[in-house]
Amino acid sequence: MEKLKQKQMEKTLACNHSRRRFLQGLLATGVLATMPSGLLQPLLVEAKDLLNEAEYQIFRNACPRNCYDTCSIKSFVKDGVLQYVEGATESSFTAGGLCVKGNSYARQLYSPDRIKYPMKQIGRGSGNWKRISWDEALETISSKILEIKAKDDNLLGLGLTKYSGNFGITHYGVEGMMSSLGYTTRFVGTPCWPAGIDAQNYDTGSMWCNDPEDMVHSKYIIVWGANPAFCSVHTMKYIYEARERGAKVVVIDPLLTQTAAKADLYLQVAAGEDGALALGMARHLVDKQLVDREFVTRYALGYAEFEAYLKKNITVTWAAEKTGIPAAEIRQLAEEFARADPATIWIGYGMQRHVNGGANVRAIDALVAMTGNIGKTGGGARYGHLQTWGFNYHAMIQDKPAGSKGWLGKGGPMGEFHGASGDQQAKYRDRTVNINKIAQEILDTNDPPVRMLWVACKNVLSQDFDTNKIKRAFEKLELIVAVDLFFNPTVEQADIVLPTVTPFEDWTVNVSYWHYWLSLNEQAVKPLYETKTDIDIAAALSKKMNAKQPGSCTFPQEIDSKQWMEKEFNQGIYDLFGIDSWQQLRQGPVKAKLKSASFPDRKFLTPSTKYEFRSELAAANGHAALPEYKAGRKAYGPLRLLTPHSKFSLHSQFQNLDWMHDFNNEPFVYLHPQTAKSRGIKEGQLVRVFNKIGELSMKAKLTDNVPTDALLMYESWFGRKNNFNVNTLVDDESSDMGAFKTGAPGVAIHDQFADIAKA
Amino acid sequence: MNDTQELQQLEALRDFFIARNEVQLAAAYAALNMAVSFDLPSVNDWEALEFSFNRLFIGPMAPFAPFFASVYLEPEPQVMGKSTLITRQIFEMLGLQSPWQESLPDDHLSLELDACIRLLTIRQAHSSPEVEDLWNYFLQEHLAQWLPSWFKRVRAAENLPAAILITIDVLAAWLAEKIDSLKSTDRRLAHNE
Known part of the structure; x- marks a missing residue:
């Protein structure tokens, strides 16, 4: 079409008045009355106003995925179409920013790949579907x-x-x-997260973390088995702020994660030996008389027995052997942690996905408690909460x-x-x-x-x-x-x-199990299809x-x-x-009127109302009454298989979107160069990873971020011709705890083993 | 092809691509067979054709060749893109709107074919330079911008049933003919000027 005419037509199309004038011209000819009927219906008068040049309508939404951050979202809609999303600025937690997944929401809503209609499959798995x-x-x-x-x-x-x-x-x-x-x-x-929930309930009678925003007041932060740089990007700003104010940031993880890369100190703990490390630190605090005597006598039950247990069964040398972390580093870490005030530990969900996961959480809780860091702004054994x-x-x-x-x-x-x-x-x-x-x-x-x-x-x-x-x-x-x-x-x-x-076609309300904000989720657009x-x-x-x-x-x-x-x-x-x-939530999310510290009066919801180093409830449910060491799962293969979250997905959610595919279009197995060398595996080579329940093939990437005795793969994929799924290699072995508060034990997701070979 | 045949063809194609099941597919295909001047390949198994149709266009798996214009016209494939809105605006100029406004993207192939039928009817009954401009725009700047990409994608499908291929061919031939006729009109006008 001639450029000038094309431009004129585009101007006409974009202008309400011009479109109406055109239509009035057609109406005057009477030709519309003779048009055949078909799919399209006569235009309703009010419908004309749908397409105006009005400003964006702004709606309130919330990311409802299983994520710490549960972001408050502002959605910008024009002509009934979601144009883009932003993090809400009214929430100091979301603070106007979304993660890579949240920013891709319009790609989810308007993906041509969505399921559009009820359908039935003729022959399960056949791919033969009828609408x-x-x-x-x-x-x-x-x-x-x-x-x-x-x-x-x-x-x-x-x-x-x-x-x-x-x-x-x-x-x-x-x-x-x-x-x-x-x-x-x-x-x-x-x-x-069930093993950790039970553990915290045995110790404190609840699961109640401090407001993550109060982490800025911490003088010492241990991020233990969590990777917020991937999984809670909004919390990272509080960690950075604390560091600006002089805090030391330590990451304890079997993997050198992106969070670990940003820490002042990274300690590579043997997977599943977190309890041994916490108990070794606790023993050292006893030896150094760095225990908060006021807390353990006034606000706790069973501390003396716990101390006796430590003296009888735990040494720093033993902890060093178990964890792979030198004894001197364990001692230094313990002392620094105990001397900082306040100090906090973020207990990640990764470290409780073990057969001894609940026991590990109890040991870390004990470490935080014996240093008097529970009930303090900037302190706390942070795991999650259900207060809101x-x-x-x-x-x-x-x-x-x-x-x-x-x-x-x-x-x-x-x-x-x-x-x-x-x-x-x-x-x-x-x-x-x-x-x-x-x-x-x-x-x-x-x-x-x-x-x-x-x-x-x-x-x-x-x-x-x-x-x-x-x-x-x-x-x-x-x-x-x-x-x-x-x-x-x-x-x-x-x-x-x-x-x-999608959340944009739905009315609901959302809160977080981490931060303290409440967000409305409005229907921003009509449900599609x-x-x-x-x-x-x-x-x-x-x-x-x-x-x-x-x-x-x-x-x-x-x-x-x-x-x-x-x-x-x-x-x-x-x-x-x-x-x-x-x-009122239409004006933006609001925050719970709670003190920033959990258990601020140090009254606990346990049977004794004290922090329970010795939990009779735990004993009655078949566990040790004290936060004792519990051994991990016996290896059933030569290499430990670790399958944490990717930053591009929430398990399989989001991974199928085109934007994710642009940046992350292929699953890999990551292994240490030494491990690769011993098996003749080179960077980029196609390999098989296999164990007693299944086998997967993918390309290998060599990195010393992964310990020599482990393999790393990120969760699952679907769509775009790739149904890669790590759970082909993850069996359903239970973790130790979870049944008490959630009805069933968790899964030892990170107590899995496999071998690798060239394909 | 006379005007009536042309409209019958377009109606049959429209109904084919918005069919919900094998019965509707078969009815639209029969109507198309009546409207074209040759015999369409016969279909022995309509249920199998429905399965193929759904894999190509409907789902529930990511359809191989979705029939929404914006999937092909936007820099990044999506539904409800800017081009969807343009289609809605064109409908509006004709005094029309989709009965599924905001729940089905307006640039669904069948809605666009329906708009073609209306525009052709208007042109036959009472043409004007404005109507011609709109028709030229819709055809050249919209349909001709995405349909060839869609045809290409459909034709690249594995095990493409002959019945679906022929419907694509009929639509492609119609589009080519319309574009040719516009070009020859343009050439004539240029020559006269």
């Missing part, structure tokens, strides 16, 4: 649920596995949907249909966030099984077996352990329903996939269930997701955050 209506999808699902009920006389054959794909509070409506159908089988627990999670869980709490039958055994579903543990008075309960052993539980559970599995906020075949065993277990299932955004390995094996929304939120799916299923069998589902059949967001608020939340109504 179906929501009505047909719900017809199939509801028929199956009723069939299970008729066959088994209960609904325990319906299983739910759901975790942290979306931590928006209304998403607990998935659990609510299950409750509203009857007593079901729940995969409970968490693959993330006191919502109504309105979407989650649903009645069972009248006459429902269920499990007669003990227990009931638990969750670390919502705190619900089922109605202990009821005759029947949901049947709970370990989320971290999904394959084994499906294989072993009978009378009745799990016949149908509902997967939400979770990617089982990437996140869960022993991928090959999961595939075998799935063969036992009669129907798999996956609710997801993208075609991941779990959807690949589903019978029905239901398309769900035929996607639905989790609670809209629950309502639609309820309508279908009740049409087929009145009374078979108690979930409300018509809901407004904005109203349901509102229903999550209560006076306690308003008081904690100092607001009168949720609408």
Whole structure:
């Protein structure tokens, strides 16, 4: 087209008045009245105003992923289209910046790869999919649920596995949907942090970290088994600020992480021997009389026994042998830590993903406690907190249909966030099984077996352990329903996939398990295609269930997701955050009115109300009463396999996006040059990594960031022709703790072993 | 090809690419067969064709060749891009809007083919320089900018069913013919000037 005319047309298109003038001209000819009907509909008058030259509309959103930072987001929308996102400046934690993942959100919302419609697969894993209506999808699902009920006389054959794909509070409506159908089988627990949760609960009666923003007041910071440079970029600024103010920053990790690279001191601890290091330090503090006597006598229980244990069983030399860190360095570290005031330890989730993970956390807690650093601004044994999670869980709490039958055994579903543990008075309960052993539980559970599995906020075949065993277990299932955004390995094996929304198409509310901020998540754009939120799916299923069998589902059949967001608020939340109504959150996130130090009055939530070096509760639950040394898992292969988080993804989330692919388009195994040399492996060479449960192939990268006895690989991928998944090599061995507070033990993710060879 | 045939072809193509299932695919394909002057390859297994159609265009896996213009026109492939908005503006100038506004990107191939049908009808009934300019713009600066990339991508698919290939060929031939006719009009006008 002629350039001048093209430019004129572009001007016309961009201008409301010009477009209208054109249309008026057409209307005057009468030609529009004779147009054939088709897909496009006559323009509604009000619709014309949709395309104006107005300024951006700004919406409030929150990143709902399983991440320390839970960023407050500002979303800029024009013409009903999200143009870009920014970190909210109102939150001093988010402070106007997002991470590489958060900045890519528009690429997720508008990715052509999204799942757009309900679909059913003809032959599981065949790749032969039919597009179906929501009505047909719900017809199939509801028929199956009723069939299970008729066959088994209960609904325990319906299983739910759901975790942290979306931590928006209304998403607990998935659990609510299950409750509203009857007593079901729940995969409970968490693959993330349960051993540490239990450990901190034995020690302090809770899990409550200081406000991370108060780390600026620390004089000594040990980041132990965490990699915030990848996994909590917003906390790094407080660490840097503390250092500007004179603090020393130490990183303890088996890997020389990006955080370690920025530290004043990096100590490479043998994986899983964190407890030995903490206890060695503790013994040295005893010897040097650097124990805070006031704390251990006034605010603690069982310190004398702990000290006796140290004197009898622990030496610095022993700790040096166990950890690989020279005794002199252990002594110096202990002394520096004890003499700094305040000093803090950030206990990462990585170091509790071991068979002795809970014991390791207890040992570190003890070290922080005996130096009097608990209850202090700038101090603390920082792990996580649930202080701000006191919502109504309105979407989650649903009645069972009248006459429902269920499990007669003990227990009931638990969750670390919502705190619900089922109605202990009821005759029947949901049947709970370990989320971290999904394959084994499906294989072993009978009378009745799990016949149908509902997967939400979770990617089982990437996140869960022993991928090959999961595939075998799935063969036992009669129907798999996956609710997801993208075609991941779990959807690949589903019978029905239901398309769900991104945070920008959803109403919900979010808080963090690390910082103290509260963020509203507004629906910034309409849900694309035929996607639905989790609670809209629950309502639609309820309508279908009740049409087929009145009374078979108690979930409300018509809901407004904005109203349901509102229903999550209560006076306690308003008081904690100092607001009168949720609408105030439209102006930006707000921070809880809490002191920056946890346990500021040094009153603990333990049975004794003291810090418990000796925990009878721990003993009653089968652990040592004291924070004693517990040995790690016996190696079952020549090299330890470490599979931490990448900075480009949250497990498999985000990894499929084009922006991530641009920077990180291929998985590698990282190994020490010596380890490579002994096996004749060269940089960039294709290798096999294998162990007793599986094998993967990828290229090798040589780096002395990794110890000589270990291999490093980053989690999982999907899409873009790559379903690489480290959990092919990670078995479902349990960690020592987790069952007490989350219903199931964690997983020894970093107690895995493998060998490597040229492909 | 006369005007009626042309519209019938476009309607059939439009319906084919927005079909939800094998029944709708088969109906649109039959209509296309009526509208073209040769026999389309027969389809023995419509269910298999539906599976292929979904792998190419719908999902749930990342579709091999999504049929949204902005996937090909934006510097980085996405839906709801700037070019989507331009399509919406063109619809508006014709007094039209998508019934799925904001839930289905406006630059879905079938919506664009529907707009072509309306524009061609308008041109037949009451043409004007303004209408011609809009048609030329939509054809040359929009459709001709993305459809060839899309054709190329579809044709590169493994095991591409003959029935899908022929629909692409019919659409490509129509586009080429329209572009040629515009160019010859431009040449004529230039010559006259």
